[in-house]
Amino acid sequence: MITKETVGRVAKVARLNLTEEELEKFSHELSSIMEAFEELKKAKAGKEPAFHPIVLRDSVRADIAEHCLTEDKALQNAEQKEGKFIKGPRAV
């Protein structure tokens, strides 16, 4: 059972504001979903976790500057900005 309190705690970590109704609804839904997912505990498993479906090699390249976005393009989608800076909430 995932209680309303647990949903609230998870929502806070995930930076979501939930209404009382949503807390109630998600508590029920998540409980039934996670209950079904309990089957996973009995499932046959490999020894090592498969983080990817295929074996990947580290991908590296020479440390040489390459073409990247211009300042204008990098800023074109930010609505809150001042000059060449993106404006955010106060940090301190």
Add this chain to the structure above:
Amino acid sequence: MWIKEAQELDKKYNIFITLAEKAEGKFPLAVKDNICTDGLRTTAGSKILHNYIPPFDATVVQRLKAVGAAVVGKTAMDEFGFGTFSVNCAYKVPKNPLNTDRSCGGSSGGSAAYIAASKHAKFALGQSTGGSISCPAAFCGVVGLTPTYGLVSRYGLIDYGNSLDKIGLLAKTVEDAAFALGIIAGHDPKDSTSLPLERRGYAKHCIPQDLKIGVPKEYFESVETGVEKAVWVAIKKLEAEGIEYREVSLPSTKSALFSYYIIAMCEASTNLAKYCGLRYGLSENPEGRSFNEYFSSVRTKGFGQEVKRRILMGTFARMAGYREAYYLKALKVRANVIAEFKRVLKSVDVLAAPTMPMIAPRFSEIASLTPLQHYTSDVLTVPANLAGLPQISVPCGKSEGMPVGLHFIGNHLAENKIISAGWFAEKIFGGKHG
């Protein structure tokens, strides 16, 4: 001409989230809305990206433009790809061109509907995490090709689950899909998970081969009778043409579903942490707000219900005390699922099964499903996606007047085998080559 057709189809079937103003090139191309297109709005079906104009093309788009593709628009999808029926949409819900009371499948629903309805387009770009190409292909009666994980660059794809996402194709015919795969496949240094393989053609593999087919018995549990019948008729037709089949077993099919959802939700909740209303997308006035207050406010307004549900579940499964039981266990179950597929694919070339357990459901039927019932609808497409195996869905018959898909699944990088199987099946079932 292509834009005019796209506009008309959009009016009828809600296919596009954004239409291009002009499309000049050698052929029209519709692109799923989670694949970036330079200068053309890309929302991933979410309000949180309602104003995002990418300053670059995804590698797949760049490669297709280089051979003459003209992007006609960005197709409707479940928000961030979170859905099976293209109903978790922040914009319009696309309709199945074969019956507008029914879903066109998800999450690449708009791309499949466009291919089903367009007179001009031969293929469109889709993307699959757990079956989002095969499902809409089956529901709309078109071909859906999902390549091996890592064969096609993900650069410029708006992530859902990094270890699961594959860009692929919805197409009129197997040959069209194979042709397009030859253009988009191959190594891309901009994607660190891209396999170090040269670009090559696939269409030349469209010749019948002496294929051995395995039919997994678990893939017929909980399948609608009409779908089961159509698929068996199709397999028997192939047998009559000399394609051998034998029954095989994949006992981890059900646990693959749970493993997939845990991994997908964990990865999604991490990926979606980047939407904080600063660099792009939905934003608010940050004056007088704390960081957390600001992020929470933007995210709460920008994300839909299914997105919130998956973020919550993914965050929960990664939290201290649960990580070992859910996330790590899911990854180990995945290792077993991959090993099981590899074992079976030693004795047969490809697997054949129904693509989806049902025909395209009516919107009224979808409305009564619980979230868990939505997730379990993916039981047949999820295992191969979890294992990163290539798949092709080919229309093989009808049930209640709606198309049924036959799914061919191959080993890693055995695209040639599934394409051959698909091409031959299409020919036998009376597709374009019939």
